[in-house]
Amino acid sequence: MANSKYEYVKCFEVEDEVMFPNIILVWINACKIHKPFDINTLKLMNSCAVEVLEEYADVVLAYGFSDEYTFAFKKSSKFYERRASKVLSIITSFFSSVFVRKWDDFFPHKELQCPPSFHGRVIACASTEALQTYLLWRQNVCHLSNQHEQCFWRLVERGMNEKEACDFIKGFDKSHLNNLLFDEFNVNYNTLEPILRQGSCVLKTVIEDIVKYTDNGAPVKRHRRKINTVHSKKIASKKFWNEQIVLLKELGGFVEEINNVIPEYVRSFEFDSKLMPSTWIVVRIDGCHFHRFSEIHEFVKPNDDRALNLMNSCAVAVLEKFWEDIVFAYGVSDEYSFILKKSSNLYQRRANKIVSAIVSFFTSTYVLRWKDFFPQSELKYPPSFDGRAVCYPSTEILRDYLAWRQVDCHINNQYNSCFWKLVASGKSKREAQNSLKGGQLQKKIEELAIDYNKLPVMYRQGSSVYRDKVDNFLILRENGKSSESFGKVIVGHIDIIGSTFWMEHPNILDE
Helix, strand or coil: CCCCHHHHHHHHCCCCECCCCCEEEEEEEECCCCCCCCHHHHHHHHHHHHHHHHHCCCEEEEEEECCEEEEEECCCCCHHHHEHHHHHHHHHHHHHHHHHHHHHHHCCCCCCCCCCCEEEEEEEECCHHHHHHHHHHHHHHHHHHHHHHHHHHHHHHHCCCHHHHHHHHCCCCHHHHHHHHHHHHCCCHHHCCHHHHCCEEEEEEEEEEEEEECCCCCEEEEEEEEEEEECCCCCCCHHHHCCCHHHHHHHCCCCCCCCCCCHHHHHCCEECCECCCCCEEEEEEEECCHHHHHHHCCCCCCCCHHHHHHHHHHHHHHHHHCCCCEEEEEEECCEEEEEECCCCCHHHHEHHHHHHHHHHHHHHHHHHHHHHHCCCCCCCCCCCEEEEEEEECCHHHHHHHHHHHHHHHHHHHHHHHHHHHHHHCCCCHHHHHHHHCCCCHHHHHHHCCCCHHHCCHHHHHCEEEEECCCCEEEEECCCCCEEEEECCEEEECCCCCCCHHHHHCCCCCCC
16 A cells, blocks of 8 residues: 555554354355245355365365355354455455356356355354354255245245235244145155255365376376265254364364254354444455466556446446445455445444345346447456445545545555556566656656646546435335435546545535
8 A cells, every 4th residue: 555644544544354163154145035946046056165175275174055155164164264254255356256257157048147146244253163053054944945945936826926925824834835746746855955955065075196106007086176066954963064074173073963943043143233323334345366367368557447437337237236335345456445424224234244245246237238338358367356344434534545545546556657657668577666666656757758737637546436416316216215316427537636626516515
């Protein structure tokens, strides 16, 4: 980050480290994916989970059913210094990215109509026993929710509307649901596919490979880790768990069998907090390892209009989706900051849900729109973003935050303009870095004959995304109420450090 008088705003950031020896779990859930026992959707979710375990060495176990997945990190994990917001946002973002990329593999004849979104939370399990209890709870929920879905959708297919079907089976326990399936629809629940009844467990195992043979013909063996997907009746049982070598090593063994779960006990492990009321919420997202990503995808240096406009397009989509809560966004390079109004009650101001939902939607949109901006370039691997939420108590401090980001944009662009001009002149990257150490950037710009003020304003000032104050209209909500909204979302490249823009657009930060 660039040094400036606005850097004090960093003191509002709150640490959210999950302390040792807690086991970190990340639970994610799809927003508004409502499908009746669609096997292809479940297989797509499983495929995404497998890629998460392949990508991140610290994730050793995943369990999922319907539209949710839980990922377990090894006990000793130091993944992103165990910061909850980083851990959650990265896993959610990567999962979303893979979901979009793999859609065609599972639905080759069905176009993905809109970017999927997942929200989630971090759960801190204080012991292996707590992890065992959590897994039993989720598999019990899998059984009951699947029974409910099987009955519900069959009743709808028979002619009931959704409310009638819901009311009909309200209060039914497992036994009643089983009987309903058998008596009314001639379906034996136990014969349904295991992926529906038991969920999917994705885990790392150890296998032995023969890598070569010695001169006398003896095999030389080597152990390697492999990812398996299984559908087990009791993933929280001692028998299943204690047969898994990697899980025993990285998470510990199960000592006793657990038969009953109190959901409130498990929910007490949730590592979540509500953000302070009546404060501005800023969700800042950053590309993960985008230096490598930009090199592999051959971005133009120091600035690639295609990449910047793709980021801007995603930011516009976020403002359009969260139109009731997000009033402004500012972006530069591979980062974007989204401003939620003081009165926002999005997800009851739960930091985990807000961050994961916004990061997930942004990532999905990025992958989905890649071809619009890079028609000649294939997306070679799933991009991901991390994020965090910070509260700012006053409009003055919020504006200082935005000024900090724009100052950072300006200084970084000066540096990058000089750096890549030196590289283009024949210097190595190391030589260019050494040449710029401790020097005055303005002086270097003059020495290199860079007409900085003639560079595109987007490079120098970043991108501001907001609603046009002129284009008003009424939106009719689902509950029958209407509210005024500024309809057109526009992208501008303007000075947001001074007061002129804010005086011309008082509605944006109107408290």
